[in-house]
Amino acid sequence: MAELYIDADACPVxxxxxxxxxxxxxxxYLVSNGGIRPPAHPLVESVFVPEGPDAADKWIADRAGTGxxxxxxxxxxxxxxxxxxxxxVKPNGETLTTANIGNALATRDLMADLRSADPFRQGGGRPFSRADRSRFLDALERAMRKAAEAARDAGQDEAGT
Structure with a gap:
């Protein structure tokens, strides 16, 4: 069965x-440094990691895998x-894959360089919108179905069928 990992600090969805x-x-798994209301549903678990740079990211990266x-x-x-x-899946509904993650990393690095070169630059990205939320729900639904399919296929492979 697929598991869902949420980088929960500042996640709007x-x-x-x-x-x-x-x-x-x-x-x-809602992974954060704390300050998040505990979930009510038994399938949802809050994971609180120690303070520190990228602690939640490391926890997720160490566990997330195929499916x-x-x-x-x-x-x-x-x-x-x-x-x-x-x-x-990003909160705005964009999916990141092997085909586009390299470009996303390059863009991130470029934007970091631009921000550091102009300390007076104000503002950031556009605000999170209802359309972003809708795109996210659609993308997450598709990803969960695809992950469930991958898990079923892996189960059949393990069973030797």
């Missing part, structure tokens, strides 16, 4: 992800998850 996970009967789904905006974490065979 935790509730939506929980609904999808519960509908699919999938175990979901799992990771929700994150963190591009380096997404790259590790994709390399491990997990499906990755």
């Amino acid at each position: 935790k509730a939506e992800a929980e609904r999808v996970a519960v509908r699919h009967g999938a175990r979901m 799992d789904v990771v929700v994150t905006s963190d591009i380096p974490l997404a790259a590790k998850a994709v390399a491990a065979g997990a499906l990755v």
Whole structure:
């Protein structure tokens, strides 16, 4: 069965992800440094990692693998998850795959360089919208179905059929 890992610090779609996970009967891990309301559903587990840079990312990267789904905006974490065979969905509904993770990493690095070169630059990306939320739900639903299919296929392979 697919597992769903949420990089929960500053994630705007935790509730939506929980609904999808519960509908699919999938175990979901909300991984954060703390400050998140404990989930009510038994399939959803809060995982609190120690303070520190990328502790939640490391926890997820160490566990997510083929047939799992990771929700994150963190591009380096997404790259590790994709390399491990997990499906990755950003909160805005964009999916990251082996085909596009290299470009995402390059863009991230370029934007970091631009920000550091102009300390007076104001603003960031556009605000999170209802359309983003809708795209996320659609992308997560597709990813969960694909992960469940991969898990079924892996189960058949292990059974020798």
